[in-house]
Amino acid sequence: MSDKMNEAALQALKIAFTYMPKAIEVTKYEYGDRYQIVLDQIAAVREVLLDNDVDPEEVYGDINPSTTPNSTY
Numbered sequence: 001m002s003d004k005m006n007e008a009a010l011q012a013l014k015i016a017f018t019y020m021p022k023a024i025e026v027t028k029y030e031y032g033d034r035y036q037i038v039l040d041q042i043a044a045v046r047e048v049l050l051d052n053d054v055d056p057e058e059v060y061g062d063i064n065p066s067t068t069p070n071s072t073y
Helices: 007-019 028-051 056-063
Strands: none
Touching: 007 028, 007 056, 028 056
């Protein structure tokens, strides 16, 4: 059982997550031998967000609502 983060820490994590590369962008060509470490770090941050009831796919829109396109469906 994990403890929930306080709001300030969670907000900071959400902001940092918006600057992380997307997992699909992480390749051995771009990151060399570190690519698996980077993928593991992205997964760790996603897990903490999920543990705190935050959908990682929605974080960018929460942090940058004015630059997020509206849904078309």
